[in-house]
Amino acid sequence: MSLSRVFVDFHNADGQGRLRLNCIGTIEDLAHQQAELEDGQRLTLYSEELEVEGVVQFSENEKVWVAVIDWNQMRQVEQLVVQSQN
Numbered sequence: 001m002s003l004s005r006v007f008v009d010f011h012n013a014d015g016q017g018r019l020r021l022n023c024i025g026t027i028e029d030l031a032h033q034q035a036e037l038e039d040g041q042r043l044t045l046y047s048e049e050l051e052v053e054g055v056v057q058f059s060e061n062e063k064v065w066v067a068v069i070d071w072n073q074m075r076q077v078e079q080l081v082v083q084s085q086n
Contacts, residue, residue: 003053004035008045008067010074014059018066019045021056037065045069051077 007025014020021037025047030037041056045067052074054067 003042003044004029004033005044005046005051006030006033006035008047010047010050014062014066017071018057018059018068019054020059020062021065021067043067046077049077050074 006021006029007023008019008021009023009025010019012020012023037056037058039057043054043056045052045054052069052071054069057066057068058064059066
């Protein structure tokens with residue numbers, strides 16, 4: 001089973017290192033996939049060339065959804081190059 005792939009801003013982490021899931025790209029990806037966040041949900045989180053898997057939690061302190069990630073498990077995503085045929 002593949003995980004939903006959702007855009008995140010890796011600079012938008014809280015004091016515990018959890019990624020906030022409230023940026024416009026995240027909201028757009030979730031809407032496009034018709035996905036609603038829930039505690040314990042697993043996602044693939046990406047931004048430009050990086051991605052990592054995370055687990056969704058609701059931050060009671062900030063009243064916002066966040067994702068718990070292992071910052072050491074971030075990986076480089078290879079860019080797909082589309083070649084035009086002449």
